[in-house]
Amino acid sequence: MSLLELSNVGFSYDRRSQTLDDVSFTVTEGRSVGLVGESGSGKSTILKLMLGLSRQQSGEITFEGRPLDLSSGAFMRDYRRKVQAVFQDPYSSLDPRQKVKSIISEPLRSLKIPGNHDQIVAEALSAVGLPEEALTRYPHAFSGGQRQRIAIARAVAAQPKLLLADEAVSALDLSTRILIVDLFRKLSERMTLVFVSHDLGVVAALCEEMVILEKGQIVEAGNTQDIIANPRHPYTRKLLESIPRMPCAMK
Numbered sequence: 001m002s003l004l005e006l007s008n009v010g011f012s013y014d015r016r017s018q019t020l021d022d023v024s025f026t027v028t029e030g031r032s033v034g035l036v037g038e039s040g041s042g043k044s045t046i047l048k049l050m051l052g053l054s055r056q057q058s059g060e061i062t063f064e065g066r067p068l069d070l071s072s073g074a075f076m077r078d079y080r081r082k083v084q085a086v087f088q089d090p091y092s093s094l095d096p097r098q099k100v101k102s103i104i105s106e107p108l109r110s111l112k113i114p115g116n117h118d119q120i121v122a123e124a125l126s127a128v129g130l131p132e133e134a135l136t137r138y139p140h141a142f143s144g145g146q147r148q149r150i151a152i153a154r155a156v157a158a159q160p161k162l163l164l165a166d167e168a169v170s171a172l173d174l175s176t177r178i179l180i181v182d183l184f185r186k187l188s189e190r191m192t193l194v195f196v197s198h199d200l201g202v203v204a205a206l207c208e209e210m211v212i213l214e215k216g217q218i219v220e221a222g223n224t225q226d227i228i229a230n231p232r233h234p235y236t237r238k239l240l241e242s243i244p245r246m247p248c249a250m251k
């Protein structure tokens, strides 16, 4: 079943240059998708549109068959519950004045999610592999990798259907990156993952499908193994040649 679908999406920040041009792809429920491209190719812009933070100038984005209705508070509340995101920088994405328990439970409060929040937070913490003692500490007491685990726990606490990750392992050192990629892989068994990265190696190790973006246009999309085995576009071949060796070994 199609969970999220972009159809002929066009977007420009200044109307002089086209940031996204006729972008179409489908995120199928249960199938992890990697969005790959070099810096400036438009990956974060796609994510921004997917999150409803900006509106495309042409084309359509649908979730569960319904167009995103950014003007409807009720639609967006429901959407935010179902679609959560993790970003690149685990240092700036967590409020330093709040304890971990409050950080992870924030979406539960703001989205008015019913149930025992303490229990939901404990489950989210355990899902990301952090001990219970973490709840009473502040973000500064944690390493970059642990902070990213806290950000992931916050994103999964509301049990979203779709988890969007924007360069979520790029700021981490290599050994930590491998552990966090592994965590995303485990989570992708429970929810659909869209993983944005400039690193095709990480995406190839993690995602069942890939969308390759060059200068705001999709140049290739499909099953990851097929694309790796038989890249059709020169840009895909170029990205494949630049794969660092270690992330490939994670498979």
Ligand SMILES: Nc1ncnc2c1ncn2[C@@H]1O[C@H](COP(=O)(O)OP(=O)(O)OP(=O)(O)O)[C@@H](O)[C@H]1O
Binding pocket: 013, 014, 019, 037, 038, 039, 040, 041, 042, 043, 044, 045, 046, 198
């Ligand atoms: N707020 C903005 N205002 C104007 N132009 C922008 C803005 N944000 C991004 N851009 C431009 O849009 C293009 C796509 O940027 P985007 O951040 O989506 O790419 P990206 O593939 O995610 O790159 P990176 O990995 O470096 O973030 C770039 O040319 C960028 O300079």
